[in-house]
Amino acid sequence: MWVYQGLDILGTLLEAMGLYVLVNAFCPHREPSWRYLVPPAVFFVSVYLWTWFWEDSAYKIAVTLLLTFLAYKGLTKQPAMAILAGMMTQQIYLAAANALAETAAFFLLDEMTVVVEGQQFLRPVVYGLYFLFQIAFMLFFRFFLRKYAGGLDKRSVLAIALPFLLIEVLVHLLTVPFHNGQWGWFNVYWELGILLIAMLFLVLLVYIKNNLFLREQEQRSKLQIAHLQQQFAYYQDKQKEEERVRALYHDLKNHLLVLEQQPSTEAACQMAETLRGQIAAYEDYVHTGNEFLDIILKDKAAKAREKGIDFSAQLDLHGADFLDPLDLSTLFGNALDNAIEASEKLPEGQRLITLQGKRIRDMLLVTVENRAQPESTPAQGTSKGDPFLHGFGIPNMRQAAERYGGQIQFQQSGETFRLKLLLPIP
Template identity: 45%
Template sequence: MLDIMATITETTIFYIMTLCFCKTCRFQTVISRIAPPVVYTMAVIVMTFFVDIGAYRIFVIFALMIVLILICYKVSIHSAFIVMELAYLLIAPLTESVGLSIMGVIYHGNVMTQVDGTAIIKWQIYVFIILLRLLFLIIAYRLLKNFKYDIQAKDAAIVSISFLLVFVVSFASTYGYLNLETSDTSLLDLITSVLGVVFIVQFLYSRNVSYLRDQEQRDKMQIAQLQQQFAYYQEKMKDEERVRSIYHDLKNHLLVMESRQNTEDTRQMAETLRSQIADYEDYVHTGNEFLDIILKDKAAKAREKQIDFSAMVDFHGIDFMEPLDISTIFGNAIDNAIEASEHLPEYQRLITVKAERVRDMLLITIENNTPPGNHLTEGTTKKDRFVHGFGIPNIKKAVEKYGGQCSFQLKERTYRLKILIPFP
């Protein structure tokens, strides 16, 4: 019964480790998730009750784990080794060496008993090791359940070197007990425990390195997106300045052309030209030329998508904000509102942008209707979460840079972003 319980805990550990590290299945999810633990359990039962190969079973288990992972999941070879190493560490070296070391102190080194002339570990110690195994599994799962970073091959190689040290000492202890019938392996168990802790520290260090590397890449991508957005508005601003500089002259030319050639074709041509420059009469004059360009660009995009866009913005005297931060706040917020509005019927598409100084605070409010079933989120609903989802975090960073605060409200299918920034 204790052997069966131990096999169940072994299989559970193997299953949990694959669950934490192997996210992409090769086959249907049920098949890829269930096949490895089932095959593993059958193999362990055969080697426990029907095949007597002693400590050499460890090599069979290693190979079996790696093959099952590579067959059922789309992972790299070094990732499969990481899963195998962590699973084996929890199954045998760490739990057994720590358990035997602790119980050896309690039983004054007398951890063995005789049953029908065979020396085996006392059942109390066996139970303690199984309970310790479950405890370590719970701790490992809580630490690794959200693991989503790719450990590079060179980091995996360093971790594998630490694992080899643990394995050599652990195998010597297991070989002495199973093959040589050595009863006292307390020194080897103590060394295995220490090396197991070293392995865990090494792995956690590699995990943190992977996290920092991933975060650095995300930061670079965010900065590149913001710089690209900023460059776009700068170029738009230059174009708008050139067009606005000739706007009034063009308007006068139209008046002259209409008065001199009073024909239907001339009037039609003048009307066409007048409609083409009409957008420049509808400018939102905020007091900040850069913000004017942003609002004009977003208003044009909203019109293309049949969205009612309204902007009441007074930025006169607000000169403490950098253009890049203005672009980050207004550009991302309005883009989010446009994206949400696209999923609504045309008569419900509405975006309102307001900004003004209220005493010593800059108050910015952006509202839009949202489809039913939407929930407040600061991430993204897109599948590619690595590329998308920067909008709101970037807005928060830009606002917090000036000591401001953001609040997000969803009430009666109206999404409201409210920003308060104190004047310096």
């Protein structure tokens, strides 16, 4: 008996692991937490207790899934549709794995079951097949859902609920007679029916996820293109303005020289001081070796000063002209916008942003640091009310870095938030 208890425990552990993997795949935006381990534990304990301590298995699946759903909803605060989609997908592939194992054993073995201490059990080889098929399905769905990340809307969940309910009915018609010790419990047509419905579920899920993915990518692409075009046009205008100001700056210096040669009067000194104050901001112009980036930094530095933020930048991008202006805008514009937004939430005396960048052999290393409220950086890259419209900053930065074979990292330690950008220089 202990052998079958061990096999049952191993099988239930695999089922709980599959639940954890599948629900998390439908709820990708989350912080690591022990709370996500509790619902699979509830599932494991419920299944184990019901299998070995309650004889009536009529409501085993329904009650177990209800308790698991309530645990997920109460502890993780994830959308109900995402939780339901993950649970239904897990139950579908469990039923398919079980049907495959039992059908294969029916044709390969003379006897699928064995009686131990008056109870009917499947032979260990059937358990082994079930475990292998279960792991294969779990890995397949995990890979598929990583490619098409994200949850499902209500209409999609209702669409995949029909195959789920059909499979649950067929599984119920098979498992209840088996647990009651009836010898004629196996029905190959019902097993094949489960497999066909599972395939229907898979095709439906692939279609829905692919359709949602393409639709979302199209919407995001349109927003990204519009945003980048707007930024590009803006910084082109800024570049023209900077050229005009630098010409004016040159003339102002000449005016100052003339004033300084005039007799020293209070009016002349006052005029000279006023002119020096007007051009002071341009004395601190950041020269990075990339004119387009100079404009971006000048603009962000002005915004930082307006908000009482101490801003300093030390970058040397000579030899790094491989970066496209749009990507420069995406990487540095979004990084500094996020830093300014985080700094605004602090008292004025604590607002600080530092930007450093240098070439290390064949790599360009850029670091942006700013003070922020402890653990205030949102997981999805935005703290605004509508993450779909406003959460493109960090994803866009990742994509821009990956286009050059680089990577971007975000770290927060106490009150310091740090962004590190590493790009290979061709």
